[in-house]
Amino acid sequence: xxxxxxxxxxxxxxxxxxxxxxxxHRDVYVNPELFDLEMERLWRSAWTYAGHESQVPNAGDFIxxxxxxxxxxxxxxxxxxxxxxxxxxxxxxxxxxxAGSGNCGRVLRCSYHGWTYALDGSLRTVPLKSGYAGTxxxxxxxxxxxxPVGGVAVYRGFVFVRLNRTGMSFEEYFGESLxxxxxxxxxxxLGRLEVAGAPLRYMHNSNWKMFVENxxxxxxxxxxxxxxxxxxxxxxxxxxxxxxxxxxxxxxxPFVSNYEFFDKMGIKIYDNGHSYTGVNFSxxxxxxxxxxxxxxxxxxxxxxxxxxxxxxxxxxxxxxxSVTVKGAIQTIRVVRPIAVDRTLIExxxxxxxxxxxxxxERSATxxxxxxxxxxxxxxxxxxxxxxxxEGLDSDGNEWISLxxxxxxxxxxxxxxxxxxxxxxxxxxxxxxxxxVAAMTAGTDA
Amino acid sequence: MQAGDDRTLIExxxxxxRLIDEKRFDEWHDLFADDxxxxxxxxxxxxxxxxxxxxxxxxxxxxxxxxxxxxxPKSYSQAYPSSCQHILQTPGIESRDAESGTAVLRTPFxxxxxxxxxxxxxxxxxxxHLKHSGGRIVIALKKIELLNCEAALPSIQLxx
Numbered sequence: 077x078x079x080x081x082x083x084x085x086x087x088x089x090x091x092x093x094x095x096x097x098x099x100x101h102r103d104v105y106v107n108p109e110l111f112d113l114e115m116e117r118l119w120r121s122a123w124t125y126a127g128h129e130s131q132v133p134n135a136g137d138f139i140x141x142x143x144x145x146x147x148x149x150x151x152x153x154x155x156x157x158x159x160x161x162x163x164x165x166x167x168x169x170x171x172x173x174x175a176g177s178g179n180c181g182r183v184l185r186c187s188y189h190g191w192t193y194a195l196d197g198s199l200r201t202v203p204l205k206s207g208y209a210g211t212x213x214x215x216x217x218x219x220x221x222x223x224p225v226g227g228v229a230v231y232r233g234f235v236f237v238r239l240n241r242t243g244m245s246f247e248e249y250f251g252e253s254l255x256x257x258x259x260x261x262x263x264x265x266l267g268r269l270e271v272a273g274a275p276l277r278y279m280h281n282s283n284w285k286m287f288v289e290n291x292x293x294x295x296x297x298x299x300x301x302x303x304x305x306x307x308x309x310x311x312x313x314x315x316x317x318x319x320x321x322x323x324x325x326x327x328x329x330p331f332v333s334n335y336e337f338f339d340k341m342g343i344k345i346y347d348n349g350h351s352y353t354g355v356n357f358s359x360x361x362x363x364x365x366x367x368x369x370x371x372x373x374x375x376x377x378x379x380x381x382x383x384x385x386x387x388x389x390x391x392x393x394x395x396x397x398s399v400t401v402k403g404a405i406q407t408i409r410v411v412r413p414i415a416v417d418r419t420l421i422e423x424x425x426x427x428x429x430x431x432x433x434x435x436x437e438r439s440a441t442x443x444x445x446x447x448x449x450x451x452x453x454x455x456x457x458x459x460x461x462x463x464x465x466e467g468l469d470s471d472g473n474e475w476i477s478l479x480x481x482x483x484x485x486x487x488x489x490x491x492x493x494x495x496x497x498x499x500x501x502x503x504x505x506x507x508x509x510x511x512v513a514a515m516t517a518g519t520d521a
Numbered sequence: 522m523q524a525g526d527d528r529t530l531i532e533x534x535x536x537x538x539r540l541i542d543e544k545r546f547d548e549w550h551d552l553f554a555d556d557x558x559x560x561x562x563x564x565x566x567x568x569x570x571x572x573x574x575x576x577x578x579x580x581x582x583x584x585x586x587x588x589x590x591x592x593x594p595k596s597y598s599q600a601y602p603s604s605c606q607h608i609l610q611t612p613g614i615e616s617r618d619a620e621s622g623t624a625v626l627r628t629p630f631x632x633x634x635x636x637x638x639x640x641x642x643x644x645x646x647x648x649x650h651l652k653h654s655g656g657r658i659v660i661a662l663k664k665i666e667l668l669n670c671e672a673a674l675p676s677i678q679l680x681x
Contacts, residue, residue, distance in 0.1 A: 274564045304596075306593075425574050440574040441571065449576065
C-alpha cells in the first residue's frame with residue numbers, strides 16, 4: 077500500500093493533485109477517506125436520483141432509499157405533493173419507516189415511542205404530551221418533525237434530490253442533458269413512464285466510478301463481451317441473412333461491433349460530468365420495428381415528430397453521478413455507493429404508458445440479459461472492475477491514463493461541452509473535472 | 522406418465538442437478554424440451570409473463586449461449602472456474618396427468634456456488650414441469666424460486 081496518507085479532508089490541494097488533465101491518480105478508486113469525502117461533498121451537492129413518481133401514485137404511498145448514507149423517505153402527501161424527507165424520527169433518530177415501499181395511511185408513526193407525523197413531515201402528536209409542559213420542547217429541533225432534503229425536482233416523472241440546503245439549481249446542474257430523459261418519456265404515446273416491477277439488484281465489489289465510467293466506455297465491449305455476445309454471434313452465423321432474429325440475438329450482436337462502429341457513434345459532453353454515447357446511432361439502432369407502436373406514435377405526435385423521437389438512439393446517458401439512462405430500450409441503472417469497494421447497481425425496467433406490451437417485453441428481456449446478477453455480460457464487466465480494484469490497490473504506476481483523444485482545447489473555460497468521436501475518453505475527463513470541483517468546493521486551498 | 526413410476530420422476534430431478542454439478546452441460550441441455558424453459562423469477566410470487574424481468578428466463582438458445590460461453594477461454598469472469606453443488610430434499614410429486622403424460626415435481630434445495638476462495642449459499646424451491654417427448658422425459662419448465670431473489674446479489678454464474 078502506497079496510498080497517499082496526505083489527509084485529503086483538510087487539503088483541497090491534495091485533492092486537486094489527484095486529477096490531471098489527461099490522467100487520474102489511483103487513490104480516487106481505493107482510498108476510503110476519499111470515499112467518505114465523496115459522500116459528503118460530491119453526492120450531497122449533486123442532484124441524485126431518488127425514484128420515479130409512478131412508484132408513489134397515491135397519498136401515503138412511499139418508498140425508502142439510501143443516498144450518500146442518508147436514509148430517505150419519498151412520500152406522496154395528502155395534498156398530492158411528492159416530498160423527500162429524512163427517514164429519521166425527530167425524537168431519538170430511529171428510522172420511522174422500516175419497509176422498502178408501501179402505503180403508510182394518513183400518518184407516519186415511529187415504532188419506538190409512537191410519535192406521529194403528518195404526510196408533510198410535520199410532527200402531529202406525541203403521547204402524554206403534558207410531560208413537555210414548561211419545557212423548551214416546542215422551540216427545540218425535535219418539534220420540527222422530519223427534515224426535508226435540500227431540494228426536490230420531478231422531471232418527466234424522475235425524482236431527483238439535492239441533499240444540501242444550498243447549491244446549484246436542478247436546471248443549472250443538468251442543463252441540456254435532460255433531453256435524454258425527454259426522449260425516453262416522449263417514446264410513450266402518452267408522454268408518460270411507469271416503473272414496471274422490481275429492479276434487478278446487482279452487488280458490485282468495486283468502486284462506483286468504475287461502473288459510471290464504463291457506461292460511456294466504448295472501447296471495452298468488443299473485448300470484455302466477446303465471450304458472451306461473440307458466442308451468440310458464432311451460434312447465429314450459419315443462419316440465412318433473412319432468418320428472423322430472436323430478440324436476444326438482436327440485443328447481443330451489436331455488443332461485438334467493431335471499433336469503427338463505436339467511434340462513429342459519437343459522444344456528447346455536457347457540464348457537470350453528464351454525457352451520452354450514441355449521438356449518430358447506437359447498438360440499439362437496428363432493433364426490428366413494432367408496426368403497431370409506430371402507428372400509435374404517429375397518431376400521438378404526427379409523422380415528423382414521431383420520426384424524430386424514434387430516430388434518436390442514444391446508447392447510455394450518464395446523469396453524473398447517480399443514474400444512467402437508456403432511452404432506446406427503456407431501462408435505467410441507479411448507482412448506490414456503499415463503500416470504497418462496494419456499489420449496488422439497481423436496474424429498473426420502464427413501461428411506456430399506452431405502448432404495446434411488446435415494448436415492455438423487449439425492455440424486460442434486455443434488462444435481464446444485460447444487467448442481472450445472472451447476466452453473462454454483467455459477469456465480465458464486474459470481473460474487469462474487480463480486477464482493476466485489486467490491481468489499483470497495489471504498488472506500481474499510480475496514474476490511470478485518460479489520454480485517448482485528449483486535446484488542450486478541452487481545458488479552456490466552456491471548452492468541454494460538445495460532440496466528440498465515440499471512442500474518446502472525454503466523458504471520463506469530464507466526470508473528473510466535475511469531481512474535483514465538487515470535492516474542493518467551499519474548502520480552503 | 523405411467524402409474525407407479527414415481528421413482529423415475531424423482532430420479533430424473535436428482536439426475537438433472539447432478540449433470541449441472543458435474544458440468545455435463547450438453548447432457549443437461551438435452552434434458553430440456555425443444556420449447557423448454559429455465560426460469561428464475563426476480564420477485565416472490567411473480568406472475569407468469571414477459572412483462573416483468575427475471576433473473577433467468579432462458580430458452581434453449583440462451584442456455585446454449587451460456588454453455589458455450591463457459592467453454593470460451595475469453596470468458597474472463599471464469600478465469601477461476603466456478604463450481605456448484607445442489608443439495609436436494611426428496612422431490613414431491615405435486616401433480617401428474619397420465620393422459621397428457623405430464624407431471625409437476627416440487628423440490629426444496631440448497632445451492633452452493635464457489636469461485637476463488639468465495640462460496641455463496643442459496644436456497645429455495647425448484648419446480649420441474651416434465652413431459653413425455655420422443656419416448657423420454659423432458660423438461661418443459663424448470664422454475665426456481667430463490668429464497669433471496671429480491672436481495673442485492675453477487676454474480677451467479679452457473680445454474681441453481
